[in-house]
Amino acid sequence: MSAASPAPASSASARPRSVVVALGPVDADEVTPHLPEHAQFVPDPGADDLAVAEGAIVRAAFTLDRAMLDRMPRLRIIARTGVGVDRVDLDAARERGIPVAITPGSNSRAVAEGAFTMLASLIKNLGESHRYVSAGEWGRAPVPEAGDLHGRTLAVLGYGRIGRIVAGFGRAFGMHVIAHDPFVSADDAENVSLEDAVRRADALTLHLPGGGSELLPLAILRSAKPGLVLVNCARADLVSTATLQEGLESGILGGVGLDVFEDEPVQRHPLAGRTDVLLSPHTTGFSRAARRETVRMAAVAVGEVLGGRYPTFTVGDA
16 A cells, blocks of 8 residues: 655645845834735844845834845835835835835824923923922922913924824813914814914924925024924924024023934934923834834735735825
């Protein structure tokens, strides 16, 4: 009697593995459950992994240039966590026919929470209050005065997903919200010119794309009420460090919150150490829930392409 023939391999095990690499730190436990069964995730790829990679999950701080793409000749999908693609060579990707997927909305609430927390802390003068108590000045010197949110005007520059959430937070604290965004219809807020927003605001938060000339030079900020609180969790080039420094020194600005910088990581920032300034290491959008969601969306985009479909959200579509 002849020996039994070996059982045929299952279709899943017979299918060639599709290598998916991480470019930047990505937790394998957070991404693997959302990839197809035939995908092999490599969180710390070497040259051999890059050479056969069909998908890449790319973090914000990673630069994916033409030279890096040359090392990945089989790449079919770039899934960028977040929506910023300034570190991705879009022309090189387009020449290769590689879609660049993004994860819109995955961290909108986290960024909004971070921006409004900065704004409220600066208005309430918590930095100076902390210094005052820590330095043992309580009972020896006048206490720092806290500002008010209720009844003040909040200008939201950029009225997309994040800006609308920030506006909701402001209203919950009794603030009057105005918006500036020439590209959207702000049906629940007065949409005003940039100059009018700066002139009327007690607090101002930025949620616009950068890439152009400085949005808020001193020439515009000089029209603001003295002591304007300004928070930028969007793009560093919207308002320069020099402008912010001059605004604080002159009293035009009463507080500044920054989560974005010209050069990252920052070393010895000119505004560091001030009690009227809050500096965050570009992490307002990196809460636990936001991180999990952006990785999930990136993994789903990779899976869509590996399954023969076009990704749901790509540059220019979201």
